[in-house]
Structure formats: structure tokens, C-alpha cells
Amino acid sequence: MLSELNQEQKEAVTTTEGPLLVLAGAGTGKTKVLTTRLAYIINEGKARPFECLAVTFTNKAAREMRERLENLISGENAADVWMGTFHGICLRILRVNAEKLGYAKNFVVYGEDDSEKLIKEILNGDDRYQPKTIMNIISRWKDQALTWDKVPDNYNSDLPTEARKIYETYQKRLREMNAMDFGDLILNTLTLLQTDTATATKYQNKFRYIMVDEYQDTNIAQYLWLKLLSMGHNNIACVGDDDQSIYAWRGAEIANILRFEQDFAGAKIIRLESNYRSTQHILACASRLIAHNSQRLGKDLKVAPNINGNGEKVVIRGVFNDRAEADFVANTIRNALNNGMNGGKIAVLVRASFMTRLFEEAFLIRAIKYRITGGLRFYERKEVMDIIAYIRLLLNRNDDMAFSRIINTPRRGFGNTALNNIRQYAYDKGCSFFEALTEMTSNDILKKAAKKTAEDFVNMFAEWRQRLDTDDHCELLKKMLTDIDYVAKMKLDREREENFSEVVKSLSDFRTMENLMEHVSLDFGAEEADTMTGCVSIMTLHAAKGLEFDCVFLPGWEDGLFPSSKTMDESPDGLEEERRLAYVGITRGRRNVIISFAANRKVYDQWMRSQPSRFLSELPKNNIKLWLDRGIVLTERLYE
């Protein structure tokens, strides 16, 4: 097991005791180290599987780790390791302990959509602020482990003082509906561990070894959570790369990784710097670029022995406009495909998703098969969320957000004013929307027509609830969908109808409706169709983190677009984060990296003149090959 590792990797695997930070540069075998280390601990008998905690940020990463672990440990059961996302692990802990925090065990998890709708409801027509903005502020507070009562008065001078008040109301409403949002999963678990010593001790003793992936992406709440959980045995190993921290705008604190040695006394730091992915020219560009950042622990990627050698220089292509850029990329790819290259090994990585359009068009013309990753996820589609809301209300009649979503979907003559009446009634009585509706139907408050539809709605749910215990859950769902006649009433097109039946189908993978809900709320299924093999990938730089491609195109390297002026206006650290994003982009490439910029670009239907990205001038001259069209210049001097 250890024989396949290099010296640093071996050290990272066998250093099991005490705090450890593994600084793993791009392509240095991070996942391998993580899984091998876990297997090593278990195989050496240092801990049993269920005494190990391995935390990741994505379900994909957790699945991958689990699969690889299964191949490494024998006899022991990989399934017993506590492995999952921060949110997943927290959910697991909270399901058992919710009552200690005043929640019922079967609380629901609200997604962004529900949260925003709830904020909107709380704002009560006040259109001075956007629900999204408020929700963002609240989420950032939660990221920083600030419960509403701990938000300082002078939190932010240009922030409406009402935000904190809204936060308070928001939490109160969530509690009434027995719901938590994503941030609550972390924050409530943290509160539980901080306030309930017995519970804290239990988990602290349980987890002998803790491992964390992508540590550079943790926020303050997650840091405090880890700190608390690791207090028992003090064996915490964090793997990450400060140079790949690109989620500050979502609350990630790069300071967590920069401060690791101070935070965890006696911490050991191991650097993985042998890169098994890219050629020398690519690494040289990446290294020189990232060297311009000040906030870093410092690390130098070296080409791993026997890998690839110098390879080809990084190409910088300057063209007249965005159209020419897309044509260039598409032509180059068409050529490569004609020469037998597999399209699946090629990627176009853009800064912002609107940039994918031109490439799509250019690819279509040339019959280049492509796939766009990102965009709406399966469970975020309207028709899918609608069914989910039906299930949610069925399982939890206090779920007012689900109620609001479906009371008039499909249309049943129950519009906004009616919903407002219900809201008012529920507010006055301190009951849920569903109860309000039920009472209103029996109290003759409603007009005749409305009364009829309301009664039907209530009766429909009453019948479904009865069947919940007796009927097969798949059959029940089918019945529900027939009863509401969704497909016909919503005039679904072919694609949407397929999405719809996909949910019905996926329910059969789960034992109960509750099981499906758990899955839906935290694991937004990325249905990777296998028919997509051989397709060129188009995605954002953010989505590309963790992936690799033989050939990578990085278009749109223009000041204002990349680095994005918006990010730089937002925060003084913005430029460095953008640079890390550029670093992530370059280090995705194994053999070819082709950067491009256009002198003119149509943005919102307006032609904009743009300057080449300042990042271009931060690349080492000897490792790049310039290819500029007539009249296109790189004004800044290039580094030697």
C-alpha cells in the first residue's frame, strides 16, 4: 500500500498522531494520500472504522473517497467510517440530537429557494432590499458562527440595521416550521457541541482520527466545529491548498489554512510538491503567476520524475473579438479531433457562465460534441421542486414554504390574495398555513368557490396521509400525481415530463419518502450521463476545481472580466482570489494550456474594448508562446 507513494506522501500517510496539515498542490496525489492514510490507520489497528471521521465539501468527493477506501481495507467495513460532507455529517448528528436544540427529529432542510422565499415573506412587501441580498448577509453571518443574538451592532456600516432583526425573525420562523437551512446544519451542530458537554464529550471520544479535505474552503463555523470535535484525541489531519482557495465570496476563510500552525498547537506541515499531472512549461506558468500573491504559505510545484518533461509551451492567443476567440478555440479543437484526439480530454474553462454561449454556437457549427457542466441541477428544476414540495407537505404539515409553493400549483384558483389571507390567519393564530387552511374551511370564512377548492386540497392531503402508512411509497406518489393532474395542467414539454417521471423512478431507489428527502436536500444529484463520453467540456473555472484535462482552453483573459472587476471592487483580497482562480485554471491542464483574450467583446449587447488580463504579464516569458493577431498587443512587459 505504501510502496506506491513518494517520500512526502508516505510521510503524510504515516504521521497519524497530532495535528497535521498536508499542503497538497494541484495534481500531487491529494486524494490518494487521504484515502491511503485512512486505510493505514484502520489496517494498523489504530482505530476502528466507526472511530474515523472524514469530511469533504462535495458528495462527489465523499463517494470517491469511499470507493477508493473499499479497495484498500480488507475485512473491515468501509461503510462504517463517518465519511461525508460537512453538511451531511452535521445532519447525521442532528437527527439524533435535534430535540436537545428544541427541534423535532424529523426537521426538514431548506434549500436556497425556500430560504429566499421565507425572507421575502418576512420582508412583507418592503422592497428596499432584495431577499437574495439579505439571505446572503445572513448566510455569511452563519458562516462566521454568528447566531442572530451575537451579530455585533456595528457589524457593517452600510448594512441596514434591519438585517439583524430579519435574521431573528427568520430563525424563529424556521423553528416554527421545524426547518433548518444549510448554514443551520453547521451552526446548530456547533451550538449543540458548545452547550451540551455530555454530547460533545461523546463525539470527542468517539472520533479518534479526523480528516478534512479541501481545508482552504472551510469557514469559521466549520473551523470551530472541527476544533471542538478534535479536542478528544487531537488527531486531526487537514488537506488543502491555500493557492486553490476560490470560495471566499461564499464564506470560505483562507485564513483558516494560513493560521493552521497557530490554531492547532504542535501541528506538523507536510508539503506535497511533486506534480504528476502537468508538464514543466505549464507548472512554470502556474508557479510564477501564483507567486504574485502575498497571502500564501508558499509551495513550489515540481514536475514529478518521469512525467511528461517540458512538453509544449503555454499558448497565449490574442484576437480581435470574442467571436474570433470562439472560432479559434473551435477550429483548434476540430483539428485535434480530426487528428484522433478524444474530445473528452479537452475542456474550455470560462470565468463566467454567460461566456459559454459563443462556444456552444461555434461547436454546433463544427459538429463538435460538447457538454456544459453546471447550470440548473436536477433538483433545482421547477417541476422537480414542485413534486418535492408535495412530498414535503405530506410528511410535515408545518412546512409553510412547501405549502405556499403548491397551494396554487397547478392553478386551482387560489391566488396571492387568498394566500395572504391564510398567512394572516396563521400569523394571528400562531399556527401553520396548512392548519389555517383547514380551520378556515370549517369556519365558513372563505367564499363559496374558494371554500370548495380549499376543502378539496385539505381532503386530498388527508387521504394521502392515511395511505402513507399502508400504501407503497412509489404507488402513493403516482396516485398523488394523478390526483393533481400535474403533467396535463402544467402543459409540460417532453423534457420536463421526463424530469418529472425521473423523480418517480428515483423514489424506488429509496425505502421511504423520507429517505428520498434526505437525499434531495443535501445531495443534488449530478446525473452524469454516460452518453456524454467523448464530449468536450465547457464549464466555469470554479466547476473545474479538482478535475484535469489533457488540453485546456482558458478564454476571456481580459481585465475587468478576468480578473473580474466586480470581485476586486468587493474586497481588497479580490485580486488574489482571482489569481488563485487563474492558477486553478492553468493547473487543470496536463499537456496543453491555451489562454486567449479578445480586444473587443460584446457584453449585454454592447461592444466593449478590453485590455489583456494583467495575469498575462505575470507569466514567465520562456514558457509561453505568443500568438497575436495583427493590431493586438500585450502592453505590459513580460517576466523573464
Next chain:
DNA sequence: AAGGTTAATGTTTTT
């Protein structure tokens, strides 16, 4: 309450 019209607004999005 529904449907049609106009005005505003355009990054990145692991859970």
C-alpha cells in the same frame, strides 16, 4: 386570479 406588458438587470455557487 390570470395573463399579458413593461421595466430592470445582468459573476463565480461544493451544501
Next chain:
DNA sequence: CATTAACCTT
């Protein structure tokens, strides 16, 4: 331009 939310008319 093109999408979407808010608005206004029936």
C-alpha cells in the same frame, strides 16, 4: 440581447 421579476389590465 435575453431573461425574469414586478406591474397592470381584464
